[in-house]
Amino acid sequence: MILLWLILVLLIGGLLAWLAGPRHPLWSRWVSLASLGVDLALALALWVEAPGGVDLSRGGPWVATLTWSWIPTFGINFHLAADGLSILMTMLTLVLGIASVLASWTEIRERVGFFHFNLLWSLAGTLGVFLAFDLFLFFFFWEVMLVPMYFLIALWGHERRIYAAIKFFLFTQGSGLFMLIAILGLVFAHHSATGTYTFDYFDLLGTRLAPHLAMWLMLGFFFAFAVKLPAVPFHTWLPDAHTEAPTAGSVILAGVLLKTGAYGLIRFVVPLFPEAAHRFAPVAMALGVVGILYGAMLAFAQRDLKRLVAYSSISHLGFVLLGVFAWNLLALQGAVMQMVAHGLTTGALFIMVGAIQERLHTRDMGRMGALWHAMPRMGAVGLFLAVASLGLPGLANFVGEFLTLLGSYRVSVPLTVTATVGLVAATVYALILVQKVFHGRPREHWEAADLGARAMAVMLTLIALVVWLGVYPQPVLNTAHPALSAALTPPARVALSTGAAP
């Protein structure tokens, strides 16, 4: 039940925030904070209850489950479950949700209630994606999270918001439909083998498929997740959507929505189609490496501060793609760590960019420079985040990238070596950011207030998390471990071990 409440609290909170908006904007902000806080407390309780090496009596790595019949004639259930991976992603979502409500405290002044409604519903959809273990339900949440995000970009975004919002929606919805076709193909293949219709993840694991069919179905899933991640040929929606979205939208997009793509790869693509994924792995890993380098190069070439951060996301998530398809425990641990670390640092970077834009009304780095003098606290935070983003040892991103490379080295030396070049490129664009914005000669005279207490509290919390996970990443690794090692075992055995569970 606790899993259902995780989603319901946000849905109800969103409605209340909308209703409260017209009375006073502050009310809807506080309602949103409260519901996210309650949710975070629930998720933490779940985590503490089942810490590290989760070993449940049911025999699987599952912390909690819930199953209700939904469309019985098709074998569709309302099936929620959580393992370490789901819980990590849930907590990341909620932390960034709180950060984005606080970040938009002064930025969003119009239609505040509707804004928070969309924010919370989008987060609720994302939680659903992380918790759904019925493929129909998964697809349902996958689509549900898009519409509110579309409104966030289209209504509160910057100059070219309509274009960016429509592009975002078309890319993600279109790729999602191919995933739906693949889901249906899998279900019918399972039906012809066993005679029962089911959309349940655990029943579909280990379905026997003809090799060419498995490849096509795998590609259907991969396409949807690669667009969301984004992997390189499908990335073009990302710079536009991230740049034009309001700060909260960018934080959620980068920190959370992109992670649904990575999560999908780990949870669905490889376990459901192990052989096809194995055959496809060289291509996918190569796409990951191309993403790392291409994203870093384009980030370096930007004048628009927000676009720089957006392209750096493409580069960082290339590591995730590389790690997932290397498909060994080290690389997967690295990919999960990278997901969490990227969520925290890039989320914080987008908040910083949003704060700068709110003060200067521009994102053009050509007009900035020497902002450190005007805003020393902002400068210090910016320097820290840039350094974290480039992967300085002792910070969370380093752990993720290092583990990923360690794992992928065992699979492909040339690709790993090439990916390492991306770390150098990351250093370049991160330092360029600091140089152009905070150091150098002042190009224009800016009078701007420094980061306030609220923003500093958000930043320091995120920074503390990044340092903590960089120095002592074991909590994340331990939490993810049972889920990942279960995913690594051959699917037939997974199906058997959870088949006993009710």
Added chain:
Amino acid sequence: MSAPDLIALLPLIVLTATAVAVMLVAAFRRRHALVAGLTLAGLLGTLAALFAAAGVAPRGVTPLLVVDGYTLFYSGLILAAAAVVTVLTYGYLDRQPGRREEMYVLLLAATLGAVVLVASRHFASFFLGMELLSVSLFAMIAYPLGRRRSLEASLKYLILAGVASALLLFGMALVYNQLGTLAFPALGALLASFRAADNLYLLAGIALVTVGIGFKISLVPFHLWTPDVYEGAPAPVTAYLATVSKGAMFALLLRYFLHTGAYGAPALMVMFAVLAIASMLAGNLLALLQNNVKRILAYSSIAHMGYLLVAFMAGGVLGVVAVSYYLAAYFVMTLGAFGVVSVLSGPGGEADTDHISDYQGLFWRRPWLAGVFTVMLLALAGVPLTMGFVGKFYALAAGVGAALWWPVIVLAVGSVIGLFYYLRIIVALFQAAPRQATTGTTRAQITPVPLGGGLALLALTAVLVWLGIFPAYLVDFIHATAAAVL
């Protein structure tokens, strides 16, 4: 004719009696509210009569009609849609000049034709029902006599529907010439033994019948009348045309194919695949070029008929369930979308409030109405939490289950293109309201919304969301009714 026969026909009898009663009342007392109320009561009475008929179903009444679960399901759908259209029409006509009462007689007659269509199992009743529906529609489309667009639309519909009827009749004649019967079940038995695929006349006959139906449900390339007629007809009539007329024809097409076993002819299936792909692509692509909401919805309805054809081609239990659910969803979404247009269309004028710029910024003036419109458009685009999503899911499932890979892929691509023009309208709804130098507001923002229409729209939205989240109720019901035709 025995008592159970009469009970089975009770819905048709009540409907006919209502039409006559409304006509007589209108002849003696011209009061709009009275006539509209009587019409609504008659439609609701007919809906109630369906329950009586359900007691004796399944039952064949005369060689022409059959009253089974399938008939009752579609009759219910048609009558409910007609009731919604009646409410919308009342609000719409109440602010138009001229005589209003005859519209309801036409509406009832057309509904009678539609119910006959879904109950027919014989070419004769098929043709009768179709003509009853079409002839009433000619007059309904041209009802605002002062409008040139409406007259033009009516004329276009008249001529093309006439051509379609001629093709249909010729096809029926060819089939009769070869097989010597006009009843669907007998046709099925003969076809099974006949190896239809080898007989060119028979195949041509079935194909011509299909073309006639294709005109009515506006498949590409028989769709040319659709945008003009949708645009020219008064908004409630457009809603009626898009839902009741097309839905009844589609239900008949499905029954005709299931009863006659025409699924066995591969040539016909190829023809349907081509029609479906062409409809999905052309409908969605042409909708991109439009700036008129009614025309956009016209092209989108062409695409939706293509999606329906994918489910139709799949056949079997899943195909029938998919078609039925999708049609129910399509009824709700389309009535909702045209309902918004119709409650916003003000008195007089040469056209309805149907240009996309009329809707700019509507959300900030009329959040409820714009919210309803947004939900309807998202449902048409197939976004979850609505019936549109479940419908599209079922259509895709049926297609994948029957391994119709090309139509399924085109369905997915078409949906993406479709999303673009639905989003265009939604974007307009949420944009900042335009500041016009002359009036300061658009027509959509000042027209008062009739109470009945507003309530009907809220009810449609509630149904759309409720059955979108909990589709099992409807799906189980459809499963039960589908058994009748399989």
